[in-house]
Amino acid sequence: MHLRRFQQFLYQEYAVGVLLIIAAVLAMIAANSPLAGLYDLFLQTPVRFAIGPLDIHKPMLLWINDGLMAIFFLLIGLEVKYEVMKGDLSTPAQIALPGFAALGGMVIPALIYAALNFTDPVAIKGWAIPAATDIAFAVGILALLGKRVPPALKVFLLALAILDDLGAIIIIALFYTSDLSIASMVLGSIFVGMLAILNRMGVTKTSPYLIIGALLWICVLKSGVHATLAGVILALTIPLDLRDSRGRSPLKKLQHQLHGKVNYFILPIFAFANAGLELTAEQVATLADPIPLGIMLGLFVGKQLGVFSFCWLAIKTGLAKMPPNTNWLQLYGLAMLCGIGFTMSLFIGSLAFENDPQFLSTDRIGILAGSFLSAVVGYLVLHKAGSKQQTS
Secondary structure, three states: OHHHHHHHHHOOOHHHHHHHHHHHHHHHHHHOOOOHHHHHHHHHOEEEEEEOOEEEEEEHHHHHHHHHHHHHHHHHHHHHHHHHHOOOOOOHHHHHHHHHHHHHHHHHHHHHHHHHHOOOOOHHHHOOHHHOOOHHHHHHHHHHHHHHOOHHHHHHHHHHHHHHHHHHHHHHHHHOOOOOOHHHHHHHHHHHHHHHHHHHOOOOOHHHHHHHHHHHHHHHHHHOOOOOHHHHHHHHHOOOOOOOOOOOOHHHHHHHHHHHHHHHHHHHHHHHHHOOOOOOHHHHHHHHOHHHHHHHHHHHHHHHHHHHHHHHHHHHOOOOOOOOOOOHHHHHHHHHHOOOOHHHHHHHHHHHOOOOHHHHHHHHHHHHHHHHHHHHHHHHHHHHHHHHHHHO
16 A cells, blocks of 8 residues: 555656655755765765776766766757647747746846846856756646646646756857867767768667767767757657657657656756755855845746746737636746746756856855745745635
């Protein structure tokens, strides 16, 4: 009986959010206890992979952020491709409202952060940190609200989050790229061509794609472009409309295989590795500093302002339609939930301040504070909005 309940729990939408919370709490406990030394030792443990002239030597933290997160971005790429070709983003009418919402939810938080940090050439690198939304947490909150949230609002959030992730991918590619290696980029381009040939030849087995994708990841890692983008490139070459010998779409098959691994292993590991923040009185006091304050206000104020105002303008001007069976208060509550940055914000923060580690702890407190406020207040607003709808 207990095993059955546990299995049902794992397949519920809010399970991923709960696991991320547990991972973050464990990281905070580890960083603020006698285990802090072991926690740091784990993150800095050197891991080396070498074959002939190929030598990849990185601490465990970077293997998690560059390696495991590439698999996460592979799943994101698969979901984006499916939704654009077959799903909730396949027509202009479907993409209009979440498109405006995602745009506002990236622009306004970034502007708020930049307004507080534009004079500091190092701090301004973190402008994109509050522009991200953590879909696992946001969907988890909606699941906790149950029937108080109409299905159309959940679909809208998923579409918005997919476009938000796509925006994050573009930002990473354009703004968080270091010195480029032409040789690695040329070799990577050859592997991209091989993936395209596999697609054109109608290859439905996923193993050839994954093998070449692993080689592409190495090239992208060595090129100076962030390695996680290899996952997105690989995803775009996986066939959707073809069928294997068992009648399955290769894209849907791989998406199904990765979903559990990413949600129940990769994301919690990432949260554990990146959420560890030593909370001292001095550290808490830094919340008023420009970087954490800009992140907190960007997430808690900028996200709700950007998402809701852009939705309001799009609906009032007739460019988009309100999700069916929803009201303005529910849309506002959803906009607040978009301020839960957590996973993606931590990831972008690790890129922004990769060469300035002294800022990695200050950005985390802003991310945690902004995400916490957005989750709590967003839940309360949606709970109240759902109560009003049920009694009306």
